[in-house]
Amino acid sequence: MTKLNPQYRKLPGSYLFSEVARRVAEFSQSRPDRSLLRLGIGDVKGPLAPAVAQAMSRAALEMGGPQGFRGYGPEQGYPFLRRAIAEHEYWERGADISPDEIFISDGAKSDCSGIGDLFGTDNTVALCDPVYPVYVDASAMAGRAGEYDRDRGRWTGLMYLPCTAENGFVPDVPEERADLIYLCFPNNPTGAMASRAQLSAWVDYANANGSVILYDGAYEAFISRPELPRSIFEIPGARGCAIEFRSFSKTAGFTGVRCGYAVIPRELEREGVSLHALWSRRQASKFNGVSYITQRGAQAVYTPEGWAQVRAAAAACLDTARLIREGLSQAGLEVWGGVHSPYLWAKTPGGLGSWAFFELLLERAGVVATPGAGFGPGGEGYVRFSALGDRAEAVQAVERIWAALG
């Protein structure tokens, strides 16, 4: 009989957001009269920046003519986009990244899960707790997470780095050695941002231990203070120990368009092998590139009009986050995040469990949040709110929460 991948058989239930969607659908069916306000899943509301939409339309028309048609593109992305990213995301911040160290992809999820292909299964993986569930799932699927302990809601083989109110949700470097370290700042779900000194400590740790930092900067566009590091490559020593993932999803509303990139410095080596060369090799076999139309759209983000439009959208989102934060605080909740991130992280009242508070918000306020426990055992007792959606809905949602808890 055909055998299944044994690692997949260890995975617990459904992916967090599928479970949230299932519960919401069940609630809507039983209460069709109740309008729902969604502050849960981190999708963007759009529309695409006009400069991006126009660039994509032009590219589509170009492709429709005999001169402009393009088939398979350069495997790692078109030079025009790799160059625009290097210039605007790195050189302007003093980070030394060359265009050929940038691998264009269909988004950060594929990259931060696929990167595991380069590493042996016996590496120890460290990750923030709570954190974006994809790092955990991908490590488990690769056989790098041990066994799932249902009672404790954690994997036996992972090194969970506690992110708590006490450490400002930024983990301290551990005493023990970790081989692969997933860091994500601004963080999903807590909204926390790491300082330059905190990232430097991680870079020093990785260099001292021969570890590799897998740095997820999917929410970089929301960092609101110029002195904070926008890339791990702004930290001295990072070229020898880090890989960075970025995405146009939240920066420019590309969750449906799909475009992101991984940055792998040429000198990053382990066991005498270049990770840049290994990722090129992996991508050439497993990935066929991002469409020309999409890459032209992403390039348009870096035109003066495109940039102004996406920056305005990020600012509007942060303003919505501020309204949510103020509203939740007034409702008596303890709240973090929402300053360098579209996410707010709130402590459940009265020691309620995450899923219990999720149900309470759904039933009493008709508001969908995301249970913190879905992001790891350290998320128990918290819920995440997202400011990526509609501002008016967010205002209404906090009013309803205020009424429900008041």
Ligand code: PLP
């Ligand atoms: N990384 C983090 C931390 C995220 O929260 C998300 C999406 O929500 C992603 C990566 C995935 O981004 P993309 O849409 O580029 O795949």
